[in-house]
Amino acid sequence: xxxxxxxxxxxxxxxxxxxxxxxxxxxxxxxxxxxxxxxxxxxxxxxxxxxxxxxxxxxxxxxxxxxxxxxxxxxxxxxxxxxxxxxxxxxxxxxxxxxxxxxxxxxxxxxxxxxxxxxxxxxxxxxxxxxxxxxxxxxxxxxxxxxxxxxxxxxxxxxxxxxxxxxxxxxxxxxxxxxxxxxxxxxxxxxxx
Amino acid sequence: xxxxxxxxxxxxxxxxxxxxxxxxxxxxxxxxxxxxxxxxxxxxxxxxxxxxxxxxxxxxxxxxxxxxxxxxxxxxxxxxxxxxxxxxxx
Amino acid sequence: xxxxxxxxxxxxxxxxxxxxxxxxxxxxxxxxxxxxxxxxxxxxxxxxxxxxxxxxxxxxxxxxxxxxxxxxxxxxxxxxxxxxxxxxxxxxxxxxxxxxxxxxxxxxxxxxxxxxxxxxxxxxxxxxxxxxxxxxxxxxxxxxxxxxxxxxxxxxxxxxxxxxxxxxxxxxxxxxxxxxxxxxxxxxxxxxxxxxxxxxxxxxxxxxxxxxxxxxxxxxxxxxxxxxxxxxxxxxxxxxxxxxxxxxxxxxxxxxxxxxxxxxxxxxxxxxxxxxxxxxxxxxxxxxxxxxxxxxxxxxxxxxxxxxxxxxxxxxxxxxxxxxxxxxxxxxxxxxxxxxxxxxxxxxxxxxxxxxxxxxxxxxxxxxxxxxxxxxxxxxxxxxxxxxxxx
Numbered sequence: 001x002x003x004x005x006x007x008x009x010x011x012x013x014x015x016x017x018x019x020x021x022x023x024x025x026x027x028x029x030x031x032x033x034x035x036x037x038x039x040x041x042x043x044x045x046x047x048x049x050x051x052x053x054x055x056x057x058x059x060x061x062x063x064x065x066x067x068x069x070x071x072x073x074x075x076x077x078x079x080x081x082x083x084x085x086x087x088x089x090x091x092x093x094x095x096x097x098x099x100x101x102x103x104x105x106x107x108x109x110x111x112x113x114x115x116x117x118x119x120x121x122x123x124x125x126x127x128x129x130x131x132x133x134x135x136x137x138x139x140x141x142x143x144x145x146x147x148x149x150x151x152x153x154x155x156x157x158x159x160x161x162x163x164x165x166x167x168x169x170x171x172x173x174x175x176x177x178x179x180x181x182x183x184x185x186x187x188x189x190x191x192x193x
Numbered sequence: 194x195x196x197x198x199x200x201x202x203x204x205x206x207x208x209x210x211x212x213x214x215x216x217x218x219x220x221x222x223x224x225x226x227x228x229x230x231x232x233x234x235x236x237x238x239x240x241x242x243x244x245x246x247x248x249x250x251x252x253x254x255x256x257x258x259x260x261x262x263x264x265x266x267x268x269x270x271x272x273x274x275x276x277x278x279x280x281x282x283x
Numbered sequence: 284x285x286x287x288x289x290x291x292x293x294x295x296x297x298x299x300x301x302x303x304x305x306x307x308x309x310x311x312x313x314x315x316x317x318x319x320x321x322x323x324x325x326x327x328x329x330x331x332x333x334x335x336x337x338x339x340x341x342x343x344x345x346x347x348x349x350x351x352x353x354x355x356x357x358x359x360x361x362x363x364x365x366x367x368x369x370x371x372x373x374x375x376x377x378x379x380x381x382x383x384x385x386x387x388x389x390x391x392x393x394x395x396x397x398x399x400x401x402x403x404x405x406x407x408x409x410x411x412x413x414x415x416x417x418x419x420x421x422x423x424x425x426x427x428x429x430x431x432x433x434x435x436x437x438x439x440x441x442x443x444x445x446x447x448x449x450x451x452x453x454x455x456x457x458x459x460x461x462x463x464x465x466x467x468x469x470x471x472x473x474x475x476x477x478x479x480x481x482x483x484x485x486x487x488x489x490x491x492x493x494x495x496x497x498x499x500x501x502x503x504x505x506x507x508x509x510x511x512x513x514x515x516x517x518x519x520x521x522x523x524x525x526x527x528x529x530x531x532x533x534x535x536x537x538x539x540x541x542x543x544x545x546x547x548x549x550x551x552x553x554x555x556x557x558x559x560x561x562x563x564x565x566x567x568x569x570x571x572x573x574x575x576x577x578x579x580x581x582x583x584x585x586x587x588x589x590x591x592x593x594x595x596x597x598x599x600x601x602x603x604x605x606x607x608x609x610x611x612x613x614x615x616x617x618x619x620x621x622x623x624x625x626x627x628x629x630x631x632x633x634x635x636x637x638x639x640x641x642x643x644x645x646x647x648x649x650x651x652x653x654x655x656x657x658x659x660x661x662x663x664x665x666x667x668x669x670x671x672x673x674x
Contacts, residue, residue: 019216020242050531057434062387065470066394074327074473076253078214079245082474083536083662087386087434092663095533101545104531104665105442108386108432110415116431123449144388144397144408151405152412242537245479261494262479 001122002174003193004132007034009166011140020080021093024058027166028090028138029097035134035168036098049103049130051121052091053113053137053186055155057106060142061085090138102130110155113137114186118171118179125173136168137186169193203276206254214250215243227272236271244269251275255283287452290674291505292518293363295355295462296615298501298602299333303358308619311627312647316601318485318497321467323347328472330481333499333603346414347500348385351608352464355502356420359460363506364518374512377428377456378417379446380504381439381463382607385414386432389470416464428456434607437570438529438661439463440503441610441669445527447507457512462504463608471606472498478537486573487631488597489582489643496572499603503611505618522618523672525559525654528552532664539576539660543584546658546666550588553656553668564593564670565652566626568617570660571597571643572604573631577660582639596644600630610659614669617657621673626650 009030011023018026032050039048062085068077083089088106095104103124109116114137121133141164148154149162167190171177183189208222217237229236232244239247244262247269251257257279259265268278296303299317300310310317318331341350365376390407413419421430433439433446440463447459465471475481475498482495507524530548532540539546554561567589569581578597585595598616605612620626629643652673659667 019218056388057386059388062389062470063394065474066389066391067398069391069469069473070395070398072253074469075476076249077473077477078249079474079477079479079537080214080242082470082477083242085387085470085474086383086436086662088436088661088663088665089536091435092531092536092665095531095664096535099533101531101533101548103529104435104663105446105529106434108415108434109418109430110412111418111430116429119429119455120446120449123453123455127449127452129449144394147397147402148405148408152408154412240535240538242535245477248479249477 001125001171001177003177004170004172005035005037006169006190006193007031011164018093022058022061022084024061024138024140025084025090025093028052028136029093031166031168032094032134032136033097035170039132039170047102047131048100048134049124050091050094050100050134051117052106053117054108054139055110055113056139056145057087057108058085059145060140063142063144094134094136112183114189115179115183121171122179132170132172134168134170136166138166140164200276200280203279204272207272207275210250210254214246215239225272230271255279257282288510289448289451289507289524290510290513290520291522291524291618292508292513292520293359293506294521294615294618295358296503296612297335297351297354298605298612299335299499300601302336302338302354304619311601314628314630314647316485316630323467324469326469326472328476330476330483331485332467332497334467335501344410346385346410347466348382348464349414349416349419351466351500351502352380352416355462355504356460359504359506364516365458365506374457375428376426376458377450378420378426378430379433379443379459379461380416381433381435381443381610382416382465383434383436383439383471384465384468385416386434387470389468391469435665436661436663437606438610438659438665438667439607440612441614441657441659441667442529443611444505444524444614444669445529445667448524448527451507451509458506458508460504460506462502462611464502465500465605465607467498467500480574482573485631486600488571488573488599488629489578489636489639490632491634491636493573493575493578496574496599497603499605501602501605501608501612503608503615505611505614520674522621522674525670525672526553526556527669528556529665529667532666534664537662539580540664541580543580545664546581546584546660549666549668550656553670557670559654559670561588562590563654564589564656566594566620566650566655568613568655568657569595569597570658571599573599579639581658581660582641586639586641594626594644594650595641596626596629598627610667613657613659617655617671621652621655621671624649624651
């Protein structure tokens with residue numbers, strides 16, 4: 001694979017036309033937009049795909065939905081909050097923001113989600129299922145998870161990169177990037193590409 | 194308290210709740226007119242997800258039960274139509 | 284065009300239709316609709332649903348989704364003759380599983396205690412961490428391949444099959460066990476109810492009077508491998524998995540694109556990869572959830588693209604919408620129909636919707652079929668299409 005661009009976002013990033021999106025989705029879109037500055041997604045580039053990788057997904061939004069259940073009852077929960085607690089909402093926003101109609105996939109793993117995303121992107125590029133792939137890694141912190149880390153055996157991957165942020169890389173077919181045996185910190189890995 | 198004042202209070206609360214629950218950006222209650230068609234592109238340009246969100250907060254705040262989307266299309270037209278329905282059914 | 288021919292050598296399934304492929308076929312051929320009420324946990328939403336019956340008492344240490352997945356998984360690997368020694372014979376076996384519920388920490392008791400600063404046990408968190416289904420299954424079976432969960436909402440089960448095909452095609456794995464699993468859970472029940480798309484009676488896919496979906500639970504797994512790999516293990520070929528494609532609507536978070544452009548792209552690409560003409564599709568196992576929007580979008584597209592000889596049906600009237608498991612359950616039911624040369628009735632249908640203009644299979648029939656298409660449409664606008672061939 002060859003790198004075409006990369007971008008990073010944190011929770012303070014502002015994104016247009018995402019009024020009801022949660023931070024998880026906003027960070028994903030912001031990082032992806034920064035990564036694709038050189039791509040003409042509207043006119044020439046048709047065969048672009050998206051892989052979003054995460055360990056824990058938009059759990060802040062899941063907890064917000066649980067707040068709804070506890071504060072209001074099952075019949076008064078917010079459909080908007082629910083829609084954003086579904087893991088693939090962020091990838092959907094990326095597709096809408098960049099008008100990408102190719103493959104869109106969201107994957108989770110506690111072992112090495114970013115590496116899995118690169119492996120899959122490479123497979124798609126090699127088999128011409130995509131000409132370019134946006135790989136976006138997103139993670140966010142929350143009080144329940146921060147507290148749980150003190151009491152539970154979290155995967156070692158989490159200990160390195162349990163933070164709030166998004167990193168995106170756009171790749172195409174090539175031999176510049178070698179998929180490593182292990183990606184210990186996804187944000188650092190994309191930074192160093 | 195006169196009926197008119199109660200209706201005004203409902204209108205004001207509706208506007209505040211729309212802005213809050215739908216995360217409307219750069220919109221104040223004063224920007225929303227009572228008769229504008231909220232789902233119109235020239236109104237607030239709301240969509241189907243906003244519609245179900247409104248149905249939920251009408252129930253949560255005023256106890257209004259809207260049975261299906263057919264019924265919601267008649268009620269969720271403007272601040273006035275919603276406020277009048279609330280006044281009659283809350 | 285796909286370069287590697289990939290075959291299915293094992294399937295496993297659990298849903299409201301039954302706890303095995305044999306029970307599933309028995310229920311389908313009898314037209315049994317096992318719709319019930321939710322009694323797994325306290326819930327004020329009285330909408331009917333399709334519950335799976337676990338064969339044994341549930342374990343307190345495992346998420347229900349993992350229980351369902353384990354049952355279907357073991358059926359699949361048993362049929363495919365994947366024995367313990369396969370992992371030691373240096374066959375690279377990977378697992379890819381679609382899910383929604385298992386990917387979230389949504390234990391409401393734990394969260395209530397956390398909010399009140401009185402957590403008694405972090406067991407629910409440990410359970411969640413152990414509940415990445417693919418990773419857990421890889422570890423339990425000592426497989427050497429990757430384990431990855433797909434969280435693409437309602438197309439996850441199909442997309443897991445697509446990933447499996449990529450892994451085999453690119454020689455990352457020799458065998459992949461792909462599928463999906465999801466349990467009935469308060470979060471999606473409350474969430475779908477808030478969207479106003481749960482029916483208060485048995486769902487009616489493609490029917491004029493359809494008024495929403497029924498949620499269901501279940502799991503299904505398929506074992507995928509090259510013919511040469513299967514031959515070395517004396518595994519029987521059940522069907523060919525000819526192609527998979529997926530395309531995005533880039534339209535809306537919860538509503539499918541009215542012009543079905545994403546679904547059309549996925550179908551056309553899948554046909555192209557399989558080197559097939561559209562007329563060669565004998566039947567379609569549609570997503571067919573019985574919501575106004577989904578069935579209109581799917582149905583209108585099918586009416587436009589396919590000629591009358593292509594039969595169309597949804598099996599959601601028997602299983603409910605099983606979310607992350609849906610695509611894989613539909614895939615197994617598609618293969619079942621190809622094997623039996625038979626189509627079940629589209630449960631719940633009685634009157635054609637003039638806005639769609641098609642009548643699905645409205646009684647079970649013997650039906651000669653070689654190629655079948657299975658479609659899945661997800662929240663967020665993902666559209667997936669898989670083509671299977673009868674062996």
